[in-house]
Amino acid sequence: MLSRSCISLLELASGDMLNFPQTPRNLPRVMTARRIISDIDEGLRSPSPECCEKKIIVTNFLPLHAQKDAKSGKWCFSLDEDSLSLQLKDGFPSGSKVVFVGSLKVDVDSSEQEEVSQKLLEEFSCVPTFIPSEIQKKFYHGFCKQYLWPLFHYMLPMCLDHCNRFDRQLWQAYVSANKIFADKVMEVINPEEDYVWVHDYHLMILPTFLRKHFTRVKLGFFLHSPFPSSEIYRTLPVRDEILRALLNADLIGFHTFDYARHFLSCCSRMLGLEYESKRGYIGVEYFGRRVNIKILPVGIHMGRLQFALNHPLSSTKAKEIQEQFKGKKLILGVDDMDIFKGISLKLLALEQLLIQHPRLLGKVVLVQIVNPARSTGKDVQEAKRETYMTVRRINQTFGFPGYEPVVLIDRNVPLLEKTVYYSLAECFIVNAVRDGMNLMPYKYTVCRQGTPKMDEALGISSDSPRTSTLVVSEFIGCSPSLSGAIRVNPWDIEAVADALNLAITMPNLEKQLRHEKHYRYISSHDVAYWARSFFQDLERACKDHYSKRCWGIGFGLGFRILSLSPSFRKLSIEHILSTYRRTSRRAIFLDYDGTVVPQASISKVPSPEVISVLNNLCSDPKNTVFIVSGRGKNSLGDWFSQCEKLGIAAEHGYFVRWSSTSNWETSPLAADFDWKQIAEPVMKLYTEATDGSYIEHKESAFVWHHQDADPYFGSCQAMELLDHLENVLTNEPVVVKRGQQIVEVKSQGITKGLVTEKVLSRMIENGKPIDFVMCIGDDRSDEDMFESILRIASDSSLPAAPEIFACTVGQKPSKAKYYLDDTSDVMTLLQGLAASSLKSRPAAEIQVSSQIVV
Numbered sequence: 024m025l026s027r028s029c030i031s032l033l034e035l036a037s038g039d040m041l042n043f044p045q046t047p048r049n050l051p052r053v054m055t056a057r058r059i060i061s062d063i064d065e066g067l068r069s070p071s072p073e074c075c076e077k078k079i080i081v082t083n084f085l086p087l088h089a090q091k092d093a094k095s096g097k098w099c100f101s102l103d104e105d106s107l108s109l110q111l112k113d114g115f116p117s118g119s120k121v122v123f124v125g126s127l128k129v130d131v132d133s134s135e136q137e138e139v140s141q142k143l144l145e146e147f148s149c150v151p152t153f154i155p156s157e158i159q160k161k162f163y164h165g166f167c168k169q170y171l172w173p174l175f176h177y178m179l180p181m182c183l184d185h186c187n188r189f190d191r192q193l194w195q196a197y198v199s200a201n202k203i204f205a206d207k208v209m210e211v212i213n214p215e216e217d218y219v220w221v222h223d224y225h226l227m228i229l230p231t232f233l234r235k236h237f238t239r240v241k242l243g244f245f246l247h248s249p250f251p252s253s254e255i256y257r258t259l260p261v262r263d264e265i266l267r268a269l270l271n272a273d274l275i276g277f278h279t280f281d282y283a284r285h286f287l288s289c290c291s292r293m294l295g296l297e298y299e300s301k302r303g304y305i306g307v308e309y310f311g312r313r314v315n316i317k318i319l320p321v322g323i324h325m326g327r328l329q330f331a332l333n334h335p336l337s338s339t340k341a342k343e344i345q346e347q348f349k350g351k352k353l354i355l356g357v358d359d360m361d362i363f364k365g366i367s368l369k370l371l372a373l374e375q376l377l378i379q380h381p382r383l384l385g386k387v388v389l390v391q392i393v394n395p396a397r398s399t400g401k402d403v404q405e406a407k408r409e410t411y412m413t414v415r416r417i418n419q420t421f422g423f424p425g426y427e428p429v430v431l432i433d434r435n436v437p438l439l440e441k442t443v444y445y446s447l448a449e450c451f452i453v454n455a456v457r458d459g460m461n462l463m464p465y466k467y468t469v470c471r472q473g474t475p476k477m478d479e480a481l482g483i484s485s486d487s488p489r490t491s492t493l494v495v496s497e498f499i500g501c502s503p504s505l506s507g508a509i510r511v512n513p514w515d516i517e518a519v520a521d522a523l524n525l526a527i528t529m530p531n532l533e534k535q536l537r538h539e540k541h542y543r544y545i546s547s548h549d550v551a552y553w554a555r556s557f558f559q560d561l562e563r564a565c566k567d568h569y570s571k572r573c574w575g576i577g578f579g580l581g582f583r584i585l586s587l588s589p590s591f592r593k594l595s596i597e598h599i600l601s602t603y604r605r606t607s608r609r610a611i612f613l614d615y616d617g618t619v620v621p622q623a624s625i626s627k628v629p630s631p632e633v634i635s636v637l638n639n640l641c642s643d644p645k646n647t648v649f650i651v652s653g654r655g656k657n658s659l660g661d662w663f664s665q666c667e668k669l670g671i672a673a674e675h676g677y678f679v680r681w682s683s684t685s686n687w688e689t690s691p692l693a694a695d696f697d698w699k700q701i702a703e704p705v706m707k708l709y710t711e712a713t714d715g716s717y718i719e720h721k722e723s724a725f726v727w728h729h730q731d732a733d734p735y736f737g738s739c740q741a742m743e744l745l746d747h748l749e750n751v752l753t754n755e756p757v758v759v760k761r762g763q764q765i766v767e768v769k770s771q772g773i774t775k776g777l778v779t780e781k782v783l784s785r786m787i788e789n790g791k792p793i794d795f796v797m798c799i800g801d802d803r804s805d806e807d808m809f810e811s812i813l814r815i816a817s818d819s820s821l822p823a824a825p826e827i828f829a830c831t832v833g834q835k836p837s838k839a840k841y842y843l844d845d846t847s848d849v850m851t852l853l854q855g856l857a858a859s860s861l862k863s864r865p866a867a868e869i870q871v872s873s874q875i876v877v
Contacts, residue, residue, distance in 0.1 A: 055875050062458060076216040078558070082108045083225040084165070085125040085149050098139055098505055100132070100147065105438060107550065108222065110324040114554025123149045124207050130156060152207045154200050154579040161196030167225050168398035171197075175224060175248045176363050176457040177255055198228065198580070205232035214240050223247045223274070228580060229262065230271035238541050238573045241565040243557065244269060245276035247321070247458040253288045253735070264580040266294060270309045271583060272563040276317040276499035276557055283318050291733045308732060311571065311586035311836045315564040320504050321463045322549040328472055331442045338480035341443045345481060348447065354389045355448035357441065357463045360396040360433075360456070362406045363808070365496065365513045366455040370413040370429065372454070377421050377428060382525060385426050390444060393433045407433075445470030446477055450526040451493040453501075456512045460500035464493050464508065468541045489540070490534035492526040494519070501828050504544060507537035512682055517724075532741035555803060573741060575835070585834050594830050594841035596855050599797070602826045603856055604769050606795035607645050610786060612779055612808055613853075615652035615659070616798035621846045622801070628737045629662050636850065641668035641856035646860070647786060651676065651775050655721055656687055675769065676778035677723035690723075692772035698755035699725065702768045705747055713740045726767035736844065741766050761801050775800075776807030783815060793825045798839075800831035811840040 044055060062284060065726045086106030090099050102109060112121055131139050136153050143149040154162065165506045167189040170180065179189040181193055214237035221229050221244045233240050256262060257449075266289060269275055277283040285304070290307055292298040298316070299381070305316040331337060354373070358364035393410070396403045406570055414429045421428045436444075445451070451467040458740050470477075470490035478485050493508035495501065502510055509522045514869045574585040603609070613619055639650045649670035652659060656673035660680070663669050679688045703718075706727050710716050715732035718725060729737035748759045758769045779798065786793055796815060798808045808828040829839040832849060843849055 027237060075174065076218060077211070077213070078115060078217045079122045079124060079212060079217055080108050081204060081219060081221045081229065082123070083106070083223060084128055084141065085123055085143075085147075085151060086144070087147060087149060089127050089129045091129070092516050092709075098135070098142070099154065103145065104710050107321065108700060110327065110550045111550035111554035113324070113326075113574055114550075114556075114558065121148060122211050123147070124152065124211070125149070125157070126152050126154055145311060147433055150207050152203050154203055156602050158196045158199050158203075161198035163225070164398060165190070166193035166197040172398075172859045173402075174259060175251055175256065177249075177251055178362075179255065185684045194535070195259055201226055201229045202232055203454060203643065204229055205236075208233060209236060212240070217241065218558065218565075219243070220245070220557070220561070227276060231268040231580055234271040234584055235575065238575060238584055239568040241561065241568065242272045243276065243561040243564075244272040245317075245576065246282065246459075247278070248290075249457060250277060250282040250286045253292050254286045256285070256289050257293060260818070262289070262293060265575035266290060267583060268580060270294075270307065270314050272314065273312075273556070274315045274317055274561045276319065278318075278320045279503055283316050287316070288735045291738055294733070297738060301535075305468070310576075310583055310834075311583060313564070315560060317557060317560050319553055320500060320548070321460055321462070321777070322545065322551075322553045324550050325469060325470060325546060327438075328442060328466060328469050331438050332446070332470060332474040332477045334439055337439045337443055338476060340440055341477060341480040343448065344443050346389075346724045348388060351386055351388045352449040353444075353447050353526070354387060354450045354452060354523065355392070355444055355467070355639065356389065356452050357392045357394070357444075358453070359394045360403060360410075361398070361406055362402045363455055363457045365456045366393070366406070367413055368393065368456070368513050368516060368519070369411050369452060369454040372411070372523060373428065374413075374417050374421075375516050375520035376523050383524075383527075384421060384428075385423070386426060388426075388430060388627075389484065390430045390448070392436050392441065392444065393431065395435055399703045435638060441466075442477075446473060446481065447824060448525065450492045452519075452526075453496055453499055454494075454511070454519060455496050455499050456513050458496070458499040460744070463502065464495055464501055465489065467493070471538060472542050472840050473540040487536045488531070488544070489538050490531055491538040492529060492534050493537075493541070493829070494522045494526050497771060505541055505549075506542045513793075528851060529771060544635040564645055565851055587834065587836065588608065588840075591837070592841060594828065594843055594852065596852055599828055600855055600859055601829075602795065603859055606826060608786070608791045608793050609643075609646045609795040609797070610779075610783055610793055611640060611646060611648045611856075612651050612782075612796075612798040612812075613649070613801075613849075614802070614805050614808075614832075615654060616652055616773075617801035618799055618805075618846060618849055619650070627658075632850070634663070634665050635848065636857050637663070637666050637669055637851045639861060640853065643667060643806040647782065649778070651778050651800075651805075651808065653724075653726075670782070672775070673776050675722050675773050677721075677770065677773050678777065678779075679781065690770075690773055690777075692770065692777075695756055696723075696770070698752055698757050698768070701751055701755065702748060702757075704750060706766075706768075707745070709740055709744045709747075713737060716725055718742070721769075723773055724767055726768075727766040729763065729766075730764040736765070750793040760803075773775055774807040775804055776811035777806050780812045783812070792823065794823070795826050795828075797830070799830045799832065799843070799852075800839075805831070806838050813838065 035222045086103045086109035088101045088103050091097070115121065131153060140151055143151055165187065166505070170189065174180070176273060189630060212219065221242070224246060230242055230244060233242060233768060250256070259265070270290070273784065275286070277286065287298045287307065290298070293368055296309060298305055306313045307316070356366070356369055358366055369391070377384060409461055414431045417429050418427045445467045451464055453461055453464055455461060465497060467489050471830050472489050473483065475485060492506055495505060495508045495510055495511045497510045498513065502508070509526055511519045511522045513519060570587045572591065574591045575582060576585055577583050616622055616627065620627055620629060637648065640646050647670065649672055650659065650663065651672040653675050656678040659671050659673050663671060664683060671680045672678070672684065675688050685714070702725055706718050706725055709727065710718055713729060713732050713736065716727060716729040716737065718727055729741055732740070741761055745759060745761050748766070748768055752759060752768065757768055758771050760767050783793060783796070794814050798812050800808055812827055815825060815827065828841060830841040830843055831837040831839040832843055832845065834842050834844070843852065
């Protein structure tokens with residue numbers, strides 16, 4: 024069992040070991056095969072308010088520059104001011120403790136690693152993960168860059184020239200690397216207090232490793248790349264492992280709703296999970312935990328750009344570049360060199376622009392800055408070769424002495440120089456065919472706003488109106504945020520050419536209005552706003568960590584946490600039998616589907632074993648036994664015709680029969696069924712439009728089933744049908760509910776809870792007070808029964824509170840206090856109770872009873 028001490032490397036490094044508050048160290052009560060985790064005291068412990076939390080930021084690379092001095096052989100480190108993980112600190116309250124965990128971009132000899140680790144921790148609050156070079160190569164350049172990254176950008180591994188096919192060895196390297204990251208986080212974390220924020224697709228299974236060791240770790244994850252549609256994602260052989268790992272986080276962040284929607288669709292299709300929105304927050308219920316979804320595009324660091332604009336070197340460079348392109352309109356592109364940035368498509372669009380508008384020759388220049396490639400491979404080399412060939416052809420065709428339509432800058436361009444190009448560009452174009460976010464349009468807009476020093480360098484009046492125009496691909500993450508941009512399909516070269524022409528010929532007033540709209544948004548949604556908003560939601564998502572009991576279940580990457588009420592536990596047969604034997608007035612309520620017979624069973628007819636057990640229970644004069652089901656009275660009546668003393672409640676209690684010899688009683692609450700004429704045509708419409716769905720007709724209800732439909736489409740149609748029915752049936756005496764792969768319309772007031780109240784009330788009226796109530800069910804409709812019988816225990820009119828056993832089938836959130844794993848557990852329990860009844864009865868009576876069953 025891991026220690027919960029808050030002593031970490033960070034505190035050891037500070038040298039102040041006597042002043043920090045000590046975390047209480049409760050011994051675990053029990054650790055079973057199912058990893059039941061609890062505290063020694065009865066109440067679950069909450070975090071101590073005096074302990075100062077840390078924020079642990081986990082990224083693939085640390086926000087550091089590293090260089091080894093050739094003469095002294097000593098390592099020199101400096102902060103990378105352009106790193107997003109460093110800039111997001113601005114969103115945290117002043118004085119916040121922030122620790123960075125990640126790799127260095129250089130190899131450090133094993134003999135130097137301890138010294139380097141200590142230096143980085145003391146001076147930069149950084150914890151380096153020294154991944155062996157062979158694993159790093161397979162992990163980063165192999166699985167991440169050559170397999171996962173192309174797949175997440177919608178490129179299937181069909182052509183080996185552009186990406187690798189799935190390789191189990193590369194996957195094992197990915198797992199090993201994530202495990203190393205997890206070990207480093209464990210060195211510095213106080214799991215009771217600290218927050219962990221994991222970034223990007225390199226570390227998608229890290230949440231599982233952390234959750235496995237620290238059940239209540241406060242964990243957020245943000246994906247900076249696109250999340251592909253389910254059609255693409257489900258080709259991944261380890262798709263379930265990655266999905267389940269992400270769901271071990273408390274909050275998962277995405278740049279756009281599309282990315283979040285694709286993730287939720289995968290959860291629905293592959294794991295059978297549904298999501299819902301509560302008060303504006305989207306969440307997925309996962310084994311009793313609510314995993315929250317955050318949709319918020321990242322912003323930029325305004326101060327960093329303004330510092331660069333005001334730098335003296337920028338002013339000098341501005342005059343130089345302004346003179347170079349004097350009299351020409353500048354179109355700017357800044358992209359990484361890879362196959363998804365659409366650089367070649369952009370060049371073809373410029374070529375089309377010059378063909379369509381010859382008057383622009385000599386007046387328009389595209390400056391394309393190419394950032395260094397982040398990965399190696401044939402795809403990068405091919406993209407680079409194609410780019411150079413296209414640039415050469417365009418310049419040869421349309422250029423003349425003193426004019427080149429395309430200026431290609433293929434080198435590492437410093438930020439100071441980039442800000443000058445941003446400031447001078449009439450139009451900025453991002454033509455990527457797929458990109459996670461892309462902050463270049465944000466930077467361009469801020470630079471076009473200018474600063475006094477840059478204005479002075481460019482000879483611009485400080486009170487002159489600011490303008491900017493953007494042409495952005497509709498397939499990049501920042502596109503939805505830039506409502507004033509000209510959005511294009513990068514594959515439609517003529518449309519992109521038209522967009523460029525519109526951008527450079529647009530009236531200045533229109534450019535000004537679009538610029539002002541963008542600048543207002545970008546300046547108010549900077550990187551600090553993004554970080555602050557994410558952490559506020561993470562704190563909200565983790566606030567109930569200590570109000571539930573947690574079980575760790577599953578092995579390996581299938582590990583997950585089952586989070587349930589502290590009082591929720593498995594129903595012990597020995598415990599209920601001892602109570603059963605000493606009580607004399609018992610009520611037993613049993614659901615049917617999923618409780619007495621398996622939910623997945625094709626044949627729903629009760630087995631002879633079920634009939635025998637129910638007859639033995641019913642033959643005990645101390646027992647009143649009821650089957651309470653949503654099924655129709657005819658089916659239930661036929662199936663249980665041999666159980667003479669068994670009570671049956673059909674259609675959730677609309678029909679009730681006390682024994683096989685009594686008549687069916689109909690609920691007086693539902694007398695008007697005119698609503699059926701309204702509901703049926705609507706449900707038929709959705710049935711015709713949703714392949715695999717069907718309508719179940721009951722006397723008191725209609726049920727629309729979609730378990731055989733496409734999971735995502737069926738779920739969407741169910742939500743739409745629910746809304747449609749609620750609108751058209753607003754003034755009708757009905758309730759419209761959504762259940763497990765169903766939408767049900769039923770008469771108002773008909774619930775299983777009313778059945779239990781009716782039966783218990785009549786038992787109290789007709790005889791001795793009830794001293795034992797057991798209710799077992801598996802779905803949402805049974806929660807009404809649990810709630811109803813729990814009210815009985817608090818009824819002050821009873822001379823003594825009965826023993827209550829509300830039990831759900833399966834470990835899941837429920838109003839019930841107990842659970843049983845499956846229907847076989849239910850049958851084992853019922854057989855135990857029946858055997859106890861038989862033992863307490865005379866032998867002659869038992870023999871007669873057994874003859875009746877036969």
